[in-house]
Amino acid sequence: MDPRTSAQDVMRCDLCETAVVQMHCNTCLVNLCKACVGEHISTDESKDHKVVKFQARKSTPLHPGCKIHAENSCELHCKECDIPVCAACIVSKKHKEHDVHFLKDILARKKTAIQKEINELEESIYPTYLDIAADVQNTLSQLDVKYEELSIAITKHGEDWHREIDKLVKKLKSEVEEMKNKDNETLKTHLSNVETCTSKINEDVDSLRKSIDSYDVNKILNLQIDLKKYRILPSKLNVSTAQFSPLAIQEQISELFGKIIPTTISADKHGYTMRTAQGSLETSSCPLMEKASEAGSSPPIKQLLDEPETVTTINTGYRELYSVACQSDEEIWTSGNDGIKLFSISRGSLLQSLSTTSECILNNIAVTKRGDLVYANYFSKTVNIVKKQKTEVIRFKNWNPLTVCTTSSADILVVIEKGEDDTKVVRYSGATEKQTIQFDNKGKPLYSPRGLFKHITENRNLDICVADNGFHAIVVVNMTGKLRFRYTGHTLAQTNLLSPRGITTDSQSHILTADNESNCIHIIDQDGQFLRYIDCGLSEPWGLCIDTNDNLFVAEMQSNQVKKIRYKK
Structure with missing residues (x-):
């Protein structure tokens, strides 16, 4: 509960902190219940405790006792020495010609200054911290959205990669099929040529055998054998089969796929401006959503x-x-x-x-x-x-x-x-x-x-x-x-x-x-x-x-x- 706006509780005894206040000690400025009066007086019997009903309490301040003249209270303040003094102190040589003021006047000015600080705390500083808390809470709520978008973007990019890889695999397999067909055609043509030569050799061998077995002298003498075309052997086709040379996945994929630039949280000393009684909190752009190099102090206000x-x-x-x-x-x-x-x-x-x-x-x-x-x-x-x-x-x-x-x-x-x-x-x-x-x-x-x-x-x-x-x-x-x-x-x-x-x-x-x-x-x-x-x-x-x-x-x-x-x- 906000103590500045909640209903005020009844005043409690300063001693037991439970019973309702009924009495007041004008000497010590302490609120007491009837049951605690005796205990309060016996705690410090050196003082003349003036206990009255709470409604009859005095509004005059409790002046401090003089450290030099124990019987006197200090109702004055020495500016040069910056200490409370009593009337006897003033007439002494120590404070002669010093600037002395009534302590009640200093007290009044101090209370006024404190009240201004209370007003600033209540009207400016406290609302500003509420705004800052709201701003941080808003940034926290935005984090879930941002990181969800980040995860979606990575998933979508992965799906895009899968589609592209599938297309690439299909393309490469098609190229492999084309290479295989081309190589088959080349080797089959070469085999056909060799087989044709082999068939002709068999035919020539048969013809020569028949000529040898013949008794026709002229036919044998006129026989011409052309072995040169067979001595020149066909070229040997050395086939180096196509190979797949994949890149090392672990070394390449992270760099190729993309990387996450981590969030940078930097403290901007001038990121918030104090709320005034009439105005609202001003902030610079949210540093959580910017890179460190982009974060900086707010610019001076120009009219x-x-x-x-x-x-x-x-x-x-x-x-x-x-x-x-x-x-x-x-x-x-x-x-x-x-x-x-x-x-x-x-x-x-x-x-x-x-x-x-x-x-x-x-x-x-x-x-x-x-x-x-x-x-x-x-x-x-x-x-x-x-x-x-x-x-x-x-x-x-x-x-x-x-x-x-x-x-x-x-x-x-x-x-x-x-x-x-x-x-x-x-x-x-x-x-x-x-x-x-x-x-x-x-x-x-x-x-x-x-x-x-x-x-x-x-x-x-x-x-x-x-x-x-x-x-x-x-x-x-x-x-x-x-x-x-x-x-x-x-x-x-x-x-x-x-x-x-x-x-x-x-x-x-x-x-x-x-x-x-x-x-x-x-x-x-x-x-x-x-x-x-x-x-x-x-x-x-x-x-x-x-x-x-x-x-x-x-x-x-x-x-x-x-x-x-x-x-x-």
């Missing part, structure tokens, strides 16, 4: 500028510009209907262009933590990654990928659609599907149907945020896919329906989305509360991204410009 400012403008040369992604604090990737380009931020110069012939590259590029470019091709139904060259990572059969983002755990989140009605978010680890997010807890679609713009990003608290233009909303679910909230705009100030395009998040888990109709950027906190707009004279803002210093990059569709905006102090 939003009253007037955001455009720092840099980059002309990209697109006919229509749709997306921007930070390669680093010095370089940005862009995409539009003229392909994908890499620009220097400081110089505004083009550094690299990627050939994207016949590919749909609009609002769907992202950069992994390793600096690799990822993009989706709607028409070829693929998600691709670009390192030194393009590699196909995921291929869909009946679904088309709309947009992608990468996560803190190196997964890929893809918004995909099929037909006229089905839209969902799928989490992939490489080519392995790990999670599908499509419906809320009432079975209703979380996302609008086909043909409408959608963008996706992961927040620092591992929420998945989708800018859904069809629903005119930002749809935010937690890492397990449970709906947290929908943001549909700041209704008091907004005249048009929210028309979201690009979406990104900053170091303080703020969510930023480009409103294409109102030509501004909305900033909301991680719980969906509106904070402010960013205007800066924007024109049809579309793609968004944020660098490590919380600088915002906005891709304007028609002007074909990327604007770098500073919106925090």
Whole structure:
């Protein structure tokens, strides 16, 4: 039971701790029952115990006795010596000209300070620890889900291996059968040739014997024997039978199959922020779900500028510009209907262009933590990654990928659609599907149907945020896919329906989305509360991204410009 909120019990005797209080010793400030009064007095007979009824107890403090003047009580305090003193001590030479205060005043200040500490414990520290316990409990509950997903992924990968091994075994056995038939044919042809020669030799021997037995002299003299063709023996076929050379399973299979990257638990000293009386506990992204190299202290809190400012403008040369992604604090990737380009931020110069012939590259590029470019091709139904060259990572059969983002755990989140009605978010680890997010807890679609713009990003608290233009909303679910909230705009100030395009998040888990109709950027906190707009004279803002210093990059569709905006102090 919580002692701060539970009903208060009746007061018990300080001596026996069982009987109800009836008396009080004003000398010792002890609560007593009648039965314990005598025992209390006899315990210390040197004091003049003034025992009264509990209702008649004094509220005056019990001053300590003076160690030098035993007959006096100390009602004063010497600041220089930092000890209680009595009136006799003050007039002595030892405390002459010392700064002396009434002990009751010091007591009052001390009680006030203690009360403030009690208030902080009750209103701030205790609720914060409750929140931390809830956060740890939530992480514990997520562990079962994560490890179950891990086991399923390993099982599925094993099944994939079994299928591939079965196909490989079938292929190799087919090759063995073909080799056997070919070798049989070769040896049978060779045997046939040898047998033909053997038959001819027998015929020649018979002919010669008949000639010898003949008495025709001319016939014998004219007989010609050609043995050269028989003296040249046929080649011997040395057959080296095909062999199977298997790789050592114990040495190779673990490395080829895959490995488990173990969980890393690191202590982040700045992971939690103390709850205030009005606010709630803030946490950094869950370190249990991140690698050790990714875990770090929370960034310092930056205040939003009253007037955001455009720092840099980059002309990209697109006919229509749709997306921007930070390669680093010095370089940005862009995409539009003229392909994908890499620009220097400081110089505004083009550094690299990627050939994207016949590919749909609009609002769907992202950069992994390793600096690799990822993009989706709607028409070829693929998600691709670009390192030194393009590699196909995921291929869909009946679904088309709309947009992608990468996560803190190196997964890929893809918004995909099929037909006229089905839209969902799928989490992939490489080519392995790990999670599908499509419906809320009432079975209703979380996302609008086909043909409408959608963008996706992961927040620092591992929420998945989708800018859904069809629903005119930002749809935010937690890492397990449970709906947290929908943001549909700041209704008091907004005249048009929210028309979201690009979406990104900053170091303080703020969510930023480009409103294409109102030509501004909305900033909301991680719980969906509106904070402010960013205007800066924007024109049809579309793609968004944020660098490590919380600088915002906005891709304007028609002007074909990327604007770098500073919106925090």
